[in-house]
Amino acid sequence: MTKAATRKLSAERSELGEGPHYDLWNDTVWWFDIVGLKLFEHRFETAETISHSLPRMASVIARIDDKRQLLAMEDGLYQRNISNGQLALMSPLEADNPATRSNDGRVHPSGRLWIGTMGKNAEWQAGSIYWFDGVAPRALFRKITIPNSICFSPDGRTAYFADTAVNAVWRVALDAATGLPTGEPEPFLTQTDLPLGGYFDGSVTDADGNLWNAAWGGGSVSGYSPDGQLIRTFEIPAAQTSCPAFVGKHLDKLLVTTAWQGYDKAARVSDPGAGYTYVIEAGFAGSTEPAFRLPAGTWTDGRNEQG
Numbered sequence: 001m002t003k004a005a006t007r008k009l010s011a012e013r014s015e016l017g018e019g020p021h022y023d024l025w026n027d028t029v030w031w032f033d034i035v036g037l038k039l040f041e042h043r044f045e046t047a048e049t050i051s052h053s054l055p056r057m058a059s060v061i062a063r064i065d066d067k068r069q070l071l072a073m074e075d076g077l078y079q080r081n082i083s084n085g086q087l088a089l090m091s092p093l094e095a096d097n098p099a100t101r102s103n104d105g106r107v108h109p110s111g112r113l114w115i116g117t118m119g120k121n122a123e124w125q126a127g128s129i130y131w132f133d134g135v136a137p138r139a140l141f142r143k144i145t146i147p148n149s150i151c152f153s154p155d156g157r158t159a160y161f162a163d164t165a166v167n168a169v170w171r172v173a174l175d176a177a178t179g180l181p182t183g184e185p186e187p188f189l190t191q192t193d194l195p196l197g198g199y200f201d202g203s204v205t206d207a208d209g210n211l212w213n214a215a216w217g218g219g220s221v222s223g224y225s226p227d228g229q230l231i232r233t234f235e236i237p238a239a240q241t242s243c244p245a246f247v248g249k250h251l252d253k254l255l256v257t258t259a260w261q262g263y264d265k266a267a268r269v270s271d272p273g274a275g276y277t278y279v280i281e282a283g284f285a286g287s288t289e290p291a292f293r294l295p296a297g298t299w300t301d302g303r304n305e306q307g
Helices: 264-270
Strands: 005-008 019-024 028-033 039-042 048-053 059-065 066-071 077-083 087-092 098-109 113-118 127-132 140-143 148-153 158-163 168-173 186-192 200-203 213-216 220-224 230-237 241-247 253-258 278-281
Touching: 019 098, 019 168, 019 241, 028 059, 028 230, 028 253, 059 098, 059 113, 066 087, 066 098, 066 113, 087 186, 098 200, 113 148, 113 158, 113 278, 127 148, 148 213, 158 200, 168 200, 213 253, 220 241
Parallel strands: 098 148, 148 200, 200 241
Antiparallel strands: 005 278, 019 028, 019 253, 028 039, 039 048, 059 066, 066 077, 077 087, 098 113, 113 127, 127 140, 148 158, 158 168, 168 186, 200 213, 213 220, 213 241, 220 230, 241 253, 253 278
């Protein structure tokens, strides 16, 4: 176990904290309370945290440019106007299936998005993982129960993803120019690789290609080398750690979201740190998250804005 300074980021608490994204250009981190229908914005320069209400569940946010963001929501993929929060639908995402919602996802170095879906009650194999280029989602993998750990090697030639329900992480070879698979998934990590137990949840890769995973139920974040060897483990003061993201102007800190979802009153008392967002200050070699790349000529005119 590695000791490091870990601090609570803000007083905001989430039932299901998820999907952190750091915008290096604005020194601002964003994350969600999925079931609480909230999007949080934390500005490091002023230490201010702003809560934005959402009209439906959302789980992934990515930069497009200074004015717009991409949001993955329970029924579709949207552009969000940063200045006023207005949403414009880009493409439906399982909108014909009210039993599912979006879950984990990240932008590939090519600028395309990988996004997972799952049953709202974690129904067995109800989810999928899609690739999105700004036009229409393309299904990559089906029959996944809880898709998580979506992240990519720095050169864009490898993707990682987990199914939390079976507690395993896979890797798959990619075309670096498009982010599309060129082979079949192969095993990368299993539950025996979790030093403090729990389940593989969200992950992010650093500049050296190491994968950092938040262990749901394990109260920790662990780093693994590209060949699957455990590097370091950091304990978090909340059992249900959910997803990490590198933050700070030097990308040397690791932010981790957590949750109190599923807790009864007694469990919430016994885990008082649950639901807060934490920052580990341990000199990480983080990497910046790429912006989502819209197809040439794509722009929303507001006619389909919602929320």
